Amino acid sequence: MTDLSTRPRPADPGDPSDLTAQAAAALLASNRRRRRIRRWIAVGTLPLTLAALLFVGKILSMYAFAHQSITAYVADDYAGSEAAARGQDFLNWFEPFKAPFNIGTALAGAEKLPEARAELEESLELASGLEVCTVRINLALVLERMGDAARADGDGAAAAELFGEALTVTTEMPEECDSEEAQEQSSDPDRDMQQSTDDLEDRLKQKQQSEQQTPPEEEQPEEEPQPQPSEDKLDELEDKLEQGTQERDQQQGDDGGGSGTDKPW
Template identity: 80%
Template sequence: MTDLSTDPATQTTSADTTAAASALLAANRRRRRIRRWIAIGTLPLTLAALLFVGKLLSMYAFAHQSISAYVVDDYAGSEASARGQEFLNWFEPFKAPFNVGTALAGAEKLPEARTKLEESLELAHGLEVCTVRINLALVIERQGDAAAADGDGAAAAEFYGEALTLTSETPEECNSEEAQQQSSDPDRDMQKTKEDTEDRLKQKQQEQQEQQQPEEQKPEEQEQPEPQPSDEKLDELKEKLEQGQQERDQRQDGEEPGGTGTDKPW
């Protein structure tokens, strides 16, 4: 019987098989290393893509919550939702401070609202500035109303002047249909709101300025001349004087005055 372990042909086949298996294992290890490095290399891109999608979804969610809360006068809830848009505020960066400022204005936190809307205006570009300018002007107008209610007419007039300047400097492009479509409130006619605001501010500013005029600058009332006695009164007065003189002359002569003996007032 032939010993297979000593057969040269069998030994060659076994060696070839072992070499092929080793080469296959080595190739598999190389492929695994390549896949691992590819996975590591693309991990930042994968995370960025997930973050991008998550940010988009969160923006729409926070914006919807902020608007819904504002509609039902839940200004605190609207503000909280709008502040959620501020994290990693890459897309339309003006919207987060705009929504926060609008919510603060609804809660009558006017100084804070103005600060956020001014921040929004700095971040806005193109037609984005239209709706921001309108809301900012309305907030400043309400600051003027509050100052007027407190009796500070000078501060009220200053606020009205600032709001009027802001409104009058609104770009002409804001009167376009495209700007109307981008408005935060499409049901509000942007051009009409702008014109009404300007007229209202001019009237309020004028009223406050008139109230602040010094007394000496106001037209003085004309002095009414003292009424002069009529000719009839003068004649009557003359008769009384003559009668009084006659009575004095009679007393001096020892005569009794006529009438009741009582001097008449004159």
């Protein structure tokens, strides 16, 4: 027979100590669930957080490189301007035309005209809307300077071709470029874009026409006829020649035919 006094007594539902233990256990379990949820949220949002940081860093670096490039260009530090502009070229998602535009402008300042042309042509392909206005003006200016260099080297045909290409770039300028909005977006707000374009077109037309005109042939001066000696003069020269021959023969006879060098006349 079992002693009832040794059996464990069932917990009293109304015991305060048991209620406290149950509440503590439930709180711990809830905290563990919340920590797991926070951990999974952190892991899940980590790529988004990194992308956001990269996005902000890229924007800040673009403005920093752009400011540095402009500052160096104004100070005639074209090498520094080019280096800063190339910093914009990395992961250039937002305004892809600006990096080659700034690089080409810096190269043009350093008189590296063929390289500048290549960069500006790339910028023109990437530009859209009003962005093409400033790119076209700078590209036309570079082509004009290349034409000037060819003309200075005496290559008129190449100069005329380059002037024609520059003129094509300006004449294909969209009508939207002649607007206040385009002027506000210009890389040089102090420059009147429409007036600059008109002046550039007029200048290119004059240069192209001057190279295409064939220079007039220089007239060869007519040779004046040489005066012919008179008969009296010819007779006098003939007498002198005969007299000289006689004197030489006489001298050779006196010398006994010895060898020697004839004296010049």
